[in-house]
Structure formats: structure tokens, C-alpha cells
Amino acid sequence: MKKFIIYSIIIMLLTGCMSDPVEKKALNENVQDLLLKSKLNYLDSDFESGFTNNEKPDLNNTYWVVKILDTYNIKIHNKDGLVSWIDKINTDELMLDGDERSESEGKLMKYLYLKDQFDISNENRKEIINYLEKTNSLIQLGNNKEANEVLILSKKYLNLSSFGDFDHKDLLEKAINDKVVYYAYLYHLLGHDISKDTLNQLNNNIEIGDLNFQSLLDLYYLKQISGKDFTHTVKSKEVKMVIEDYMNNKVNTEFLFYFLSVFEDSISEKDKKVIIDFLVSMSLENGWSNPSSTINLAATEQGITIANHYHSVDYFNKPSLQKFLDSAFVEIKNDWEYLFLYLPSVVNSYKIVEDETKLEEIKEFTVKSLEKEINKETLNPSIILILLETANNLGVEKDVKRFVNEDIQIALYEFVEENYKEENDYVYLYLNVLLNRFSAKNASNINTKLIPQNTYDTYMSLRINQISQKQLIKIDEEKTRKKLQDTVDSSKVPDEIFVAIKALDIIGEGEEE
Numbered sequence: 001m002k003k004f005i006i007y008s009i010i011i012m013l014l015t016g017c018m019s020d021p022v023e024k025k026a027l028n029e030n031v032q033d034l035l036l037k038s039k040l041n042y043l044d045s046d047f048e049s050g051f052t053n054n055e056k057p058d059l060n061n062t063y064w065v066v067k068i069l070d071t072y073n074i075k076i077h078n079k080d081g082l083v084s085w086i087d088k089i090n091t092d093e094l095m096l097d098g099d100e101r102s103e104s105e106g107k108l109m110k111y112l113y114l115k116d117q118f119d120i121s122n123e124n125r126k127e128i129i130n131y132l133e134k135t136n137s138l139i140q141l142g143n144n145k146e147a148n149e150v151l152i153l154s155k156k157y158l159n160l161s162s163f164g165d166f167d168h169k170d171l172l173e174k175a176i177n178d179k180v181v182y183y184a185y186l187y188h189l190l191g192h193d194i195s196k197d198t199l200n201q202l203n204n205n206i207e208i209g210d211l212n213f214q215s216l217l218d219l220y221y222l223k224q225i226s227g228k229d230f231t232h233t234v235k236s237k238e239v240k241m242v243i244e245d246y247m248n249n250k251v252n253t254e255f256l257f258y259f260l261s262v263f264e265d266s267i268s269e270k271d272k273k274v275i276i277d278f279l280v281s282m283s284l285e286n287g288w289s290n291p292s293s294t295i296n297l298a299a300t301e302q303g304i305t306i307a308n309h310y311h312s313v314d315y316f317n318k319p320s321l322q323k324f325l326d327s328a329f330v331e332i333k334n335d336w337e338y339l340f341l342y343l344p345s346v347v348n349s350y351k352i353v354e355d356e357t358k359l360e361e362i363k364e365f366t367v368k369s370l371e372k373e374i375n376k377e378t379l380n381p382s383i384i385l386i387l388l389e390t391a392n393n394l395g396v397e398k399d400v401k402r403f404v405n406e407d408i409q410i411a412l413y414e415f416v417e418e419n420y421k422e423e424n425d426y427v428y429l430y431l432n433v434l435l436n437r438f439s440a441k442n443a444s445n446i447n448t449k450l451i452p453q454n455t456y457d458t459y460m461s462l463r464i465n466q467i468s469q470k471q472l473i474k475i476d477e478e479k480t481r482k483k484l485q486d487t488v489d490s491s492k493v494p495d496e497i498f499v500a501i502k503a504l505d506i507i508g509e510g511e512e513e
Contacts, residue, residue: 051303057287081286185221
């Protein structure tokens with residue numbers, strides 16, 4: 001397992017150059033098959049696009065997105081897969097007791113909503129009702145806000161005419177006196193009418209100020225009660241800001257639902273189309289997950305590497321791919337000490353989409369970052385090695401070599417010796433060869449009697465030969481090419497397919513030279 005983890009990190013991070021894509025509009029059948037085998041799904045929107053390897057939706061995001069689409073009467077295109085997933089949810093995991101009970105009740109309510117929304121029968125209806133009846137005995141209406149709403153809505157989705165004896169006579173008075181519109185909302189959910197005078201009083205009690213989650217909830221409750229008499233609006237620039245914040249993962253799907261529901265009449269058709277198209281494009285085959293975990297850098301690099309190998313990268317939305325990569329690069333820079341390992345992946349991806357402007361920016365970033373890291377009182381060898389690898393990959397070795405003085409070289413060689421010599425021969429050799437590019441040493445003192453045993457060994461061997469510009473590890477390219485292609489065709493392991501394709505690309509580059 002340890003060996004696999006080391007290989008996975010090196011394969012993902014220490015990337016080589018890729019061949020130039022050739023324009024081809026149709027998606028190659030090989031690409032389709034390999035993406036399917038690699039469990040990679042392409043998601044596209046005008047905002048950004050990329051790949052996901054997240055096959056499993058989550059109940060929370062699916063619930064809120066379905067409610068948004070229902071609010072705007074949008075047909076759900078992945079309904080069959082969604083229904084199949086909902087029907088397979090283990091309800092035992094949604095009916096927990098003890099400290100987890102409150103959270104379980106919320107999940108159960110969302111599950112019941114989805115069942116009701118898609119007319120899916122509840123085979124364990126009796127067990128669910130018994131569970132909720134216990135909830136009813138544990139709370140007093142009005143005292144536990146979340147539990148009350150969950151209980152009442154669950155009752156609605158189960159089509160129950162009654163659910164215990166609620167003492168709700170004082171709810172409306174409590175809403176007015178305590179200036180809490182939520183109690184009036186519960187009163188409304190229980191089927192009671194509320195006069196216009198009371199609505200006006202409730203409306204006057206709401207203090208909006210800055211639009212935060214609580215004020216948004218209050219407006220939502222008021223709108224549910226008021227119906228057509230609801231008068232609150234929002235400016236267009238605020239709509240655009242919320243949509244952009246959601247796309248950038250600054251607000252969650254729950255906030256988005258409440259905002260879009262409350263200000264439905266204030267949102268232009270153009271803005272509505274932007275967010276709906278985004279939500280539809282972010283859907284998995286059977287639901288939705290958090291947008292931040294939907295498109296990810298590792299999956300996107302794998303997807304476009306596969307497409308690039310078969311000259312099909314132009315099939316995908318390059319401008320939107322670049323937007324995603326731009327966001328990823330900004331995130332890496334902003335959280336550098338934790339995300340530095342992802343720099344080679346974003347560089348490799350930018351190479352594939354041929355964004356020369358961004359590559360020039362990363363060259364400058366690499367040189368400045370390396371100078372800064374080397375001048376720190378405490379060196380971080382891992383960060384410096386990644387920056388040196390990136391410098392080599394981008395062809396700016398001469399620009400950074402002046403920073404790597406003899407003391408730095410000694411510190412880096414010692415780090416590699418201590419951490420990799422006994423751990424992995426290929427990683428140890430690779431890092432030594434990389435460091436040799438920035439020092440006066442040569443590879444003559446390195447043991448090169450390595451024989452690749454698997455796809456990962458083969459890839460690392462090719463990278464070692466590529467970066468050293470020598471045949472340090474003997475490779476029969478014709479036999480290796482055939483073996484790698486067989487791996488691509490037959491393997492069912494996504495990482496192995498990706499690595500094999502990267503190895504084939506290195507062999508291809510050698511032929512072009």
C-alpha cells in the first residue's frame with residue numbers, strides 16, 4: 001500500500017511534457033471508452049468545465065438542487081438514474097437515535113421529499129412512521145425549530161392526515177410577541193390561515209439589514225405564508241453576486257435555494273438561465289454533490305490527458321476548462337504551503353489546453369517562489385523539489401539555477417537520501433536525476449540496474465531517461481509501447497490507464513525529436 005501511495009503521488013505530481021493536440025471536433029471512440037473505464041465524467045458550463053471522478057451524489061445537495069429545479073419548473077434530465085439511486089438508499093442509516101437523531105431526522109425528511117417528488121413508493125413506510133412518532137413524543141412544538149419543521153414536512157410527504165396531538169394554539173401569538181416569523185410559518189404549515197393584518201405585522205418585525213442566512217430564512221418563511229402578497233425584491237447586482245459566489249463555492253446549495261426561492265420574481269431570465277444551466281451541467285448520472293468536489297484538478301488532468309493522447313481535446317470547452325484551471329491555480333497560490341503539490345498538475349493541464357499566457361505567468365511564479373523558499377530561515381525541501389521539477393518542465397532551469405547554491409544542493413541531496421533511498425528506487429533515482437540538473441553532479445554514481453516490473457515502474461523509468469537525457473534505465477521502446485497499449489486496452493484500474501497513456505506520450509515525444 002505504501003508503495004502504491006508513493007507511486008500515485010509521484011505520478012500525479014511529477015508530470016512530463018505532452019504532445020500538441022490536433023484539432024478534431026468529434027470525440028474519439030477510444031476516448032469515450034477510456035473515460036468510461038476511468039470513471040471520469042465531463043461536466044460543462046459557460047462558467048467552467050472539467051472532469052469529475054465523483055460517482056456518488058449526496059442527499060443534501062441533491063435535495064436542494066431538486067427543490068430549485070422544481071421552483072423553476074425545470075425538467076430533470078437525469079431522472080431515471082436519480083430515482084434508482086434514491087430507491088437504493090438504506091433508510092436504516094437515516095433513522096438513528098442518540099446524538100445523531102437530529103441530523104438523521106433532517107436527512108430522512110429530505111429522503112421523503114425526494115420519494116414524494118418522484119412518486120417512489122415507501123416499502124418501509126411503517127418503520128418510518130414509527131420512528132417519527134417517537135420524534136413527536138420527544139419534542140414540544142415550537143421549542144425545537146428544526147425538529148418541528150422536519151416533523152411537519154415529513155408528515156406532509158408521507159401524506160398523513162394527522163401525526164400526534166400538537167398544541168399549536170399559541171404559535172401565532174408567540175410569532176408576534178417574540179418577533180419570530182418561524183412560528184407563524186409552522187402555524188401555516190399546519191394548515192391555518194393568517195390574516196393580512198397579521199402578515200403586515202410579521203413583515204414589519206423582520207429586520208433585513210445585510211442579507212445573511214437568518215434574514216433569508218425569515219424572508220422565505222414570510223413568502224411561504226404571504227404567497228402573492230410577498231413584496232420583497234433584490235437588485236440585479238446582488239443576484240449576480242450570489243450566483244457567482246455559489247459557483248466559486250462561497251455559499252452552499254441550501255443558501256442558493258432560499259435566495260432563488262425568495263427572490264424568484266426579481267431574477268432576470270438571463271441570470272436564471274445562467275444558474276440553471278450551471279446546476280444541470282454539474283449533475284452526475286444519479287444526482288448532485290457539492291460543486292467544490294464535483295470538478296477536481298486530478299480528474300480534469302486525467303481526462304484531458306486521455307483526450308489529448310487521441311487528439312480529441314478540442315472536443316471539450318477550452319475557455320471553460322481554462323476558467324477552472326485559473327480558479328485552481330489561484331487556490332494553489334492562496335494556500336501554497338498545503339497545495340504546492342498540485343502545481344505540476346495544473347502546469348500539465350495548461351500545456352494541454354495551450355494557454356501560453358498562463359504558462360508564462362507560472363514561469364514567473366516559479367522563479368519568484370523558488371527564490372523566496374530558498375531564502376527562508378527554515379527550508380522546506382518538498383516545496384523546493386516541486387518548484388525545481390516545475391522549472392525543468394517549463395524550461396526555466398537557467399533562471400532558477402543561480403538560487404540553488406552548494407549549501408542548498410547538499411540539503412536537498414541529504415533530504416532525498418534520508419527519505420527515499422530505502423523507500424523506492426525509482427523515486428530516489430528520479431529525484432537525484434532532477435537535482436543533477438541544477439548542480440555539477442552527474443548520474444555516474446547512481447545505481448541504474450533497474451528493471452521495470454509494472455506500468456508505474458515503466459513510467460518512472462521513461463521520466464528518468466527523459467529528464468536525464470540519457471538511457472539510464474534500458475528500455476526497449478517498441479516492446480514497451482506494445483505493453484503499455486495492452487495495458488490501456490485491458491486494464492480496469494483508472495490510475496494505471498492514466499499512467500500508461502502518460503508513458504506512451506513520452507515515447508511519442510522521443511520519436512518526434
